Amino acid sequence: MDINTTVDIAGVTFKNPVIAASGTFGYGREHVDYMDLNKIGGISVSGLTLEPRNGNPPPRIVETPSGIINSVGLQNPGVEYFINHQLPWLKEYDTRIIVNIAGNTVEEYCQIADRFNGTDVDMLELNISCPNVKQGGIAFGTQPVMVEEITSAVKRYTQYPLVVKLSPNVGDIVAIARAAQAGGADALSLINTITAMAVDIENKRPMLENVIGGLSGPAIKPIALRMVWQVCNSVDIPVIGMGGIMNGRDAVEFMMVGARAVAVGTANLIHPDACVRVLKGVEQYMTTAGVKDIRDIIGIIKT
Amino acid sequence: MMTNTICRVEYNDYINKNIKKMGISGIEHKREVLPGQFLHIKPGSDYHGLLLRRPISISDVLPSTGIMEIIYLIKGPGTAELSRLKPGDGVDVLGPLGNGLVLDDNVKNLLLIGGGMGVAPLLYAARYYKHLSLNGIFGWRDTGSLIPLGAAKDFMDRVYICTQDGSTGHRGLVTDIFCERVEDIRPDMVFACGPVAMLKEVQRLCTRFGLDSRFSMEERMGCGVGSCMTCACKIERDGNWQYERVCCDGPVFNGQRVVFD
Ligand SMILES: Cc1cc2nc3c(=O)[nH]c(=O)nc-3n(C[C@H](O)[C@H](O)[C@H](O)COP(=O)(O)OP(=O)(O)OC[C@H]3O[C@@H](n4cnc5c(N)ncnc54)[C@H](O)[C@@H]3O)c2cc1C
Ligand SMILES: Cc1cc2nc3c(=O)[nH]c(=O)nc-3n(C[C@H](O)[C@H](O)[C@H](O)COP(=O)(O)O)c2cc1C
Numbered sequence: 001m002d003i004n005t006t007v008d009i010a011g012v013t014f015k016n017p018v019i020a021a022s023g024t025f026g027y028g029r030e031h032v033d034y035m036d037l038n039k040i041g042g043i044s045v046s047g048l049t050l051e052p053r054n055g056n057p058p059p060r061i062v063e064t065p066s067g068i069i070n071s072v073g074l075q076n077p078g079v080e081y082f083i084n085h086q087l088p089w090l091k092e093y094d095t096r097i098i099v100n101i102a103g104n105t106v107e108e109y110c111q112i113a114d115r116f117n118g119t120d121v122d123m124l125e126l127n128i129s130c131p132n133v134k135q136g137g138i139a140f141g142t143q144p145v146m147v148e149e150i151t152s153a154v155k156r157y158t159q160y161p162l163v164v165k166l167s168p169n170v171g172d173i174v175a176i177a178r179a180a181q182a183g184g185a186d187a188l189s190l191i192n193t194i195t196a197m198a199v200d201i202e203n204k205r206p207m208l209e210n211v212i213g214g215l216s217g218p219a220i221k222p223i224a225l226r227m228v229w230q231v232c233n234s235v236d237i238p239v240i241g242m243g244g245i246m247n248g249r250d251a252v253e254f255m256m257v258g259a260r261a262v263a264v265g266t267a268n269l270i271h272p273d274a275c276v277r278v279l280k281g282v283e284q285y286m287t288t289a290g291v292k293d294i295r296d297i298i299g300i301i302k303t
Numbered sequence: 304m305m306t307n308t309i310c311r312v313e314y315n316d317y318i319n320k321n322i323k324k325m326g327i328s329g330i331e332h333k334r335e336v337l338p339g340q341f342l343h344i345k346p347g348s349d350y351h352g353l354l355l356r357r358p359i360s361i362s363d364v365l366p367s368t369g370i371m372e373i374i375y376l377i378k379g380p381g382t383a384e385l386s387r388l389k390p391g392d393g394v395d396v397l398g399p400l401g402n403g404l405v406l407d408d409n410v411k412n413l414l415l416i417g418g419g420m421g422v423a424p425l426l427y428a429a430r431y432y433k434h435l436s437l438n439g440i441f442g443w444r445d446t447g448s449l450i451p452l453g454a455a456k457d458f459m460d461r462v463y464i465c466t467q468d469g470s471t472g473h474r475g476l477v478t479d480i481f482c483e484r485v486e487d488i489r490p491d492m493v494f495a496c497g498p499v500a501m502l503k504e505v506q507r508l509c510t511r512f513g514l515d516s517r518f519s520m521e522e523r524m525g526c527g528v529g530s531c532m533t534c535a536c537k538i539e540r541d542g543n544w545q546y547e548r549v550c551c552d553g554p555v556f557n558g559q560r561v562v563f564d
C-alpha cells in the first residue's frame with residue numbers, strides 16, 4: 001500500500017511527522033553512525049544560548065521508574081559556534097532543521113533569533129522554560145503575559161516560522177497556549193520536561209548535584225497526551241506533540257489527539273536510531289490499519 | 304552503519320561475592336578495541352522495567368574467539384538484571400564506545416594503577432600493552448571485593464596487590480605502594496582507574512614525580528554517544544576548565560588535566 005506521511009507545519013513541509021527532540025539528539029552528528037538523518041522529518045537541535053554555557057555540575061542524570069531526570073542546564077557551545085561549525089554540516093542532509101533557542105532575557109532571545117536570519121534554517125523553536133532574570137527568575141513559560149510578550153518580541157526579529165515550546169510546569173496549559181498564539185506563534189510544541197527530584201537515601205543526598213531536574217520518558221506520556229489534547233482543542237495553530245514517545249504506537253496516540261507532528265526525546269538516549277524506529281512503527285501502523293494518509297488520523301479522537 | 308546488535312551471552316559467572324564476569328559474542332566492531340572503551344548495555348526490555356543502558360568497561364577481548372568480557376559489580380537494578388542473563392541469552396549492546404588509551408611509541412614502561420572495580424579496564428590494558436615493560440598496582444577494600452586478575456597477571460612484569468584490611472596482599476592503599484615502588488619501576492606513563500579519592504592522590508603523586516598519566520573516568524550516562532551532554536567531567540584547557548563528555552571525549556583523559564573539586 002502506498003502511504004503518505006508528509007505533513008505541513010506553518011508552511012514548512014516535513015517528509016514525515018517524526019522529529020528528533022531538542023537536547024536528546026545533539027546536533028545530529030553524534031547519530032550518523034547509527035541512522036540515516038535523511039530519513040526523519042526534522043531535527044530540533046540542542047538548546048542554544050547567545051554565549052557558550054558550561055551547564056550544571058554532575059551528576060546530571062538519574063533514572064526513575066519509567067523515566068529519567070536530567071539537569072544538563074543547557075550546556076552548549078553558543079550560537080556563533082553552532083552557525084560556523086555545526087550548521088553547515090547539518091545542512092547537507094535532507095531534513096528540516098529547527099533551531100531551539102534559550103535565554104534569560106527577552107533581548108537575548110531576540111538577539112539569537114536575529115542572528116539566525118539568513119542562515120537558511122527551517123524553523124525557530126523558543127524554549128520558554130528558562131528563568132527570566134528580570135522577573136526574579138520565574139520561568140518565562142509560566143505566565144501568560146510573559147509568554148505573549150516574548151513570543152511577539154521574537155516574532156518581530158525572525159524571518160522563520162516560530163514554534164513556541166511550552167513548559168508543562170504551569171497551572172493552566174491552555175491559557176499559556178492561547179497566549180503564545182496571541183503573541184503570533186506559528187506553531188506550538190509540547191511538552192518540555194516536568195520539574196522533578198530524586199533522593200539517594202544511602203548517601204542522604206539528592207541524586208542530582210543540581211537537586212532539581214526535568215523528568216522525561218514514558219512516565220510523562222499520559223500527562224503529555226492530556227496537555228496536547230487540551231491545547232489542540234483550544235488553538236488554531238499546529239502542534240508538535242512529545243513526551244515519552246518510545247515507539248510508533250506512542251506517536252500515533254499523539255497524532256490522534258491532535259498533534260500534527262511528534263518529537264522523540266528520551267528514546268534517543270537508549271537507541272541512537274530511535275527516531276527511525278518510531279517512524280517505522282508509524283508506517284507499520286498505517287499499513288496494518290489501512291491508513292493511506294497520515295493526515296487522516298490527526299485529531300481523529302473527538303468527544 | 305553501526306547498529307546496536309543483539310549479541311549473545313556466552314558465560315556469566317561469579318568471580319567474587321557480588322562480582323560477575325560476562326563473556327559476550329557477536330559484537331561488531333570496525334576498529335581495534337582499545338583499553339578504556341566500554342559497552343553500553345541495555346538491561347531488560349524497552350517498555351517494561353529499566354530504561355537506560357549501563358556503561359561497563361571492556362575487561363578483555365579474547366584473541367582466539369573475539370569474545371568480549373566485562374567484569375561488573377552487582378550494584379543496583381541494572382546490574383542485577385544483567386546478572387540474571389544465562390549462556391545463550393540475547394543482550395542488546397551498543398559499542399565499543401569512547402576514546403580508549405592510545406600511547407605514543409616513546410612510551411616504553413607503563414604502570415597500571417587500579418582501585419576497586421576500576422581494575423576491570425586495566426586487565427585489558429595489560430593484554431593490549433603486554434609488549435611494553437608493564438607493572439600493576441591493584442587495590443581493593445577487602446578480599447570480598449577483589450577482582451581476580453586471571454590472564455592479565457602473565458602480561459605484567461610485576462604485580463602489587465593490596466587490600467585496606469590486609470586480608471589479601473599488602474595492607475594499605477595503592478598510592479602507598481606507588482610511592483614506595485616508583486623509584487624502581489620508573490614508569491614513563493601511568494594509566495589509572497578507580498574511585499575519585501584514589502585518582503586525586505595518583506594525580507598529586509604524578510605531578511610530584513613528574514610523570515605523565517591517563518585516567519579512565521566514570522560519570523553517570525545517558526546516550527553514551529555524545530548527544531545528551533549528561534556525562535560531564537571537568538577538564539582543564541588553556542588555564543580554564545570546561546565540561547567534557549566522558550562517553551566520547553573520554554573516558555580516557557590526560558590525568559593531569561582532570562579537575563577534581
Ligand atoms: C565508562 C564507565 C565504565 C564503567 N565500567 C564498569 C565496570 O567495568 N564494572 C562495573 O562494575 N561498573 C562499571 N561502571 C559503573 C556502572 O556503569 C554502574 O555501576 C552501573 O551503571 C550501575 O547500574 P545499576 O542499575 O546496577 O545501579 P544504580 O546505582 O541503581 O544505577 C542507577 C543509574 O545510575 C547509573 N550509574 C550508577 N552508578 C554509576 C557509575 N558509577 N557510573 C556511571 N553510571 C552509573 C546507571 O547507569 C543508572 O542509570 C562504569 C561506568 C562508566 C561510566
Ligand atoms: C537530556 C535532555 C536535554 C534536553 N534539552 C532540551 C533543550 O535544550 N531544549 C528544549 O527545549 N528541550 C530540551 N529537552 C526536553 C525534550 O526536548 C523533550 O521536550 C522532553 O524530554 C519530553 O520528551 P521525551 O519524554 O520524549 O524525552 C531535553 C530533554 C532531555 C532528556
Ligand code: FES
Pocket residue numbers: 523524525526527528529530531532533534548549550551
Ligand atoms: S552520555 Fe550522552 S553525551 Fe555522554
